[in-house]
Amino acid sequence: MTQELAPTRAGQPAPHPAGWWRDAVIYQVYVRSFADSDGDGIGDLQGARARLPHLAELGVDAVWLTPFYRSPQADGGYDVADYRAVDPLFGDLADADSLVREAHRLGLRVIVDIVPNHTSDQHTWFQAALAGGDERDRYHFRPGRGTNGELPPNDWESVFGGPAWTRTAAGDWYLHLFASQQPDLNWEHPAVHTEFESILRFWLDLGIDGFRIDVAHGMIKAAGMPDIGQREQAKMIGAQVLPFFDQDGVHEIHRSWRRLLDSYDGERIGVAEAWAPSAERLALYVRPDELHQAFNFQFLTCAWDAAAMRRVIDESLAATTSVGATTTWVLSNHDVVRHTTRYGDGERGLRRARAAALLTLALPGSAYVYQGEELGLPEVDVPDSLRQDPAFFRGDGQEGLRDGCRVPLPWSGDSAPYGFGPGGSWLPQPESWKSLSVAAQRGNPDSTLELYRSAIALRRQLPGLGDGALEWLVGPEGVLVFARPGFVCTLNTLERELTLSAPGRPVLSSTALEIHEGVVRLPGESCVWWAA
Incomplete structure (x- = not known):
């Protein structure tokens, strides 16, 4: 069955200054x-x-x-x-x-x-910190917990696994949210x-x-580097x-x-x-x-x-x-x-x-x-x-x-x-x-x-692409359809082919298309750009 497309709502972005990054x-x-x-x-x-x-x-x-x-x-x-x-x-x-x-x-x-x-543990600051210099305050050194300071200062864990703390030869610990070779800097300094x-x-x-x-x-x-209270990797x-x-x-x-x-x-x-x-x-x-x-x-x-x-x-x-x-x-x-x-x-x-x-x-x-x-x-x-x-x-x-x-x-x-x-x-x-x-x-x-x-x-050539507005259109279930000025995009996330009215002239497709008398057979798992 051929599906017709209809607008549902439009959102207009707030005015903004020009900027190449936009x-x-x-x-x-x-x-x-x-x-x-x-x-x-x-x-x-x-x-x-x-x-x-x-x-x-x-x-x-x-x-x-x-x-x-x-x-x-x-x-x-x-x-x-x-x-x-x-x-x-x-x-x-x-x-x-x-x-x-x-x-x-x-x-x-x-x-x-x-x-x-964080820096490398070979950074001159961290090497000086390990030697007891004032640079210690530029990182997070803390005494350990336990009878002899043998436990990490808190229960934080590294993104890479294991405690987010490593003990130094002097007996205290330093924080590293990533590898032990990546001590975290203290941005309060x-x-x-x-x-x-x-x-x-x-x-x-x-x-x-x-x-x-x-x-x-x-x-x-x-503040205070509180425990998380549960194992939260x-x-x-x-x-x-x-x-x-x-x-x-x-x-x-x-x-x-x-x-x-x-x-x-x-x-x-x-x-x-x-x-x-x-x-x-x-x-x-x-x-x-x-x-x-x-x-x-x-x-x-x-x-x-x-x-x-x-x-x-x-x-x-x-x-x-x-x-x-x-x-x-x-x-x-x-x-x-x-x-x-x-x-x-x-x-x-x-x-x-x-x-x-x-x-x-x-x-x-x-x-x-x-x-x-x-x-x-x-x-x-x-x-x-x-x-x-x-x-x-x-x-x-x-x-x-x-x-x-x-x-x-x-x-x-x-x-x-x-x-x-x-x-x-x-x-x-x-x-x-x-x-x-x-x-x-x-x-x-x-x-x-x-x-x-x-x-x-095409993104450079078509005036409706890049920064700007987007308007959703109604399409079959499993299909995303949206319009931008002079442009329509259809994404079929389903495995099967669907038939619908062509919303314009196809200008680019992620796979081969078949169109006959204004009806398109939209391949499964495909995206098509249309000039409206």
Whole structure:
């Protein structure tokens, strides 16, 4: 039976000033897995610079680089020993400067990670703290509980598993919400504020266009560091209410950083990696005087279900609209199983992933693309003997399986490392990836790469896409239908094909379509863009 579409309601966002980030498509580069220039099997800044034309051809607006700072690499560079130096593994400061200049020449902005919740245990501050210096107050050292101080100061647990405390040789304990090599900073200490303002200026002066703020919700801990009272394992992405996450005090830090960013020309931005219990709490991070974007993890974790997707979309748009911000949509990143696999793996997973990509790029706001999703890469089952995720070795914490989404990209060729670099790759690439490489997909109109390129190009060309309004239309059960000015998007989450009246002229589809006399046979697990 042919289904007719009818409007149900419309929501108009609050007036807002212009800003490039409000509808930007931003590409995440996991540096060690993007491109290798020197043959050591590990991606680096020179390799990333050489591959920037791929991003320009893809049509994205900006690139986000994961940490390349000097680090012992206990957690993939998120354990920083020197925030102003490039780790030799990735190059040197001249390479960073060259990458930024080349990106700008190609019309790409550059966002870098900043890691303010914790340092490496090899940072000069922490080494001095262990030696008994005044720097101890810049971290969280506490006496233990029990008869001889043999028990941790409280019952907090690390995201990576086990107690969030490690005992020192002197007998006291220090806090680390992640690995023991990542001691948490004490943001109640003024020296921490001063140091990070200086670090931000260092990179802004080099030309960086913004910062992705790691654990933006974690810098302030509840007064007195109270026990949780029950075993509550903190998750990498979750909606828990915990005394060490999403405390109100973090917002004053972000306000001070916003003032710093606004003091530079060129619309420099701050992006919060914040895990909040609700869309309303997350929206607090993007109030007009705070950060510019916050990752929408509720959308990332949403099941493949039309009703659930609509609920998350509505809640997200309502929350960000209430503070005059836009929503930032993301499907994958370096910490989660790739959505091609999350949605079902194999052909089903790819079919759904392609449809989800078109849904994401049609929604109001900004979108992030994790490297390799434009190729339809699946998660890789990395052998246990080759895993490097620190959580993998702690057993009872985060699943520790993040290596599978960090396998180096395939660029070209019929055998590993598929053009990743002149040597091997630090994690093994599957043989099946030869058909998923950039070279294998480029120019093939049915490929996932060309689907992404077409979608991003149309997103720029069609005036109704990007930032703006969304209006839900009534469609069959299991189908999401919404309109934007001059545009309609249909997402069929069901396995079966449906027949409905074509809402316009098809301009892009995640799979082949059949239309006859204004009636479309909408394939199962597909998304179609229509010019209304």
